[in-house]
Amino acid sequence: MNYRNAFMAMLIRDLRIAFRQRAEIMLPVIFFVVVVSLFPLAISPDPAVLKTIGPGVIWVAALLSVLMSLQNLFRSDFDDGAIEQILLSPYPGALLVLARVLAQWCVTGLPLILISPLLGLLLHLDFHIIKVLFVSLLLGVPYLSMVGAIGVALTVGLRQAGALLSLLVLPLYVPVLIFGSNAVVSAAKDMSYNGQLLWLSALLVIATTLGPFVISSALKVSCSYR
């Protein structure tokens, strides 16, 4: 098997496993929708208010639901020893880990992005603003998955990892949160938002090129103390 076949085999395996547990796929999306719809109840149903807080609310909710969806990224494979087999295989660990994160993004990140225009409508965002929101999430959410996966790989061996995971990962999400929500806010003010989108793309490139190596070495560390 060459590298491409190994990558595809891993990707298809992960997607197949994910689609057999459909309820789990839907949970982060439902969480996303529920969290966003709490804000009008808590703050104000006034369209003017919702327009100003909308971009930030959607971005923070996306951040939290990505984090939630990642919690079990390596859990079952870690428990049954599949992670060790992946790391011991003749293929680079980083490559296979990249396939795993990509599969996870397809089943949890992508639905989140696809449903975001609907949430934009709920928060009274205009159509051209929703477009920018969509693009910013498209660029930002893969970064969130990749960086979050580093935190998951470091904490997968711990019993109560949830709170620690958020402490490790959320500070690293700050730049994406700033650029992502700010692109949408700038669009709402009829200002240029290209700079923010370029920043998001740059961060995505850094995360996808360096991230897999960090994740696979973090998994090696985690496997050494089961």
Place this chain on the structure above:
Amino acid sequence: MSKVDKLWLWFHRMASPAYFYNIAGRLLPWIAVATIILMLVGSVGGLVYAPADYQQGDGFRIIYVHVPSAWMSMFVYMVMAVNSAIFLIWHIKLSDIVARSSAVIGASFTFLALVTGSIWGKPMWGTWWIWDARLTSELILLFLYLGYIGLRSAIDDRRVAGRAAGILALVGAINIPIIHYSVVWWNTLHQPASVSKLDNPSIELSMLIPLLSMALAFKLFYLFIVLVNSRSELLEQEKRSQWVKELVTSQ
């Protein structure tokens, strides 16, 4: 022997626990004395001799604690990251011990910078907290420190904890500049008016000397704490080795 070989030899000797323990023990009193002298010079110079600021009055004097601790908060994280890299690449245990002992004191410096910044903000800005670029990035730095400490204490096995936390420190070190500049950029968009008065580059010499002396004192204080901490960690980790047994029986 060439110079490079000598350097490597020195490097290897410093990395040997027994040698480090002795050298650190001999250096400690000198560092302590220098820290105390510099701190006295800095506080007397800053609190008594430096003139009051024409805009901020005596309130500006808190910078003699605030600025050095803010500098140290970044510096210590970098020391931690460099030592983590050395530990991950060359498996030098001493580096891990230095990174480990740096974490708590680095977090304390960050906390001190935040607290003094907010105390300074009360008379200057009229409020305890403003989402100013520097305060915000200091706050996120504190979160990074807390994450590092949290991860370290969650894993029981020391060596594994060191490697896991080391990876985290490196990821954090790559992210710190990105976080810092994104926060600065965010801040200039939201509140263009709140430029800190400390930005004024011309600073009176009688104000600058106490500041530099305090900065140096903070650095030496950090060195002192790290050495004391590392020595006790070394004894704990190497308790079964020959040199520790000799050390204990000779006393």
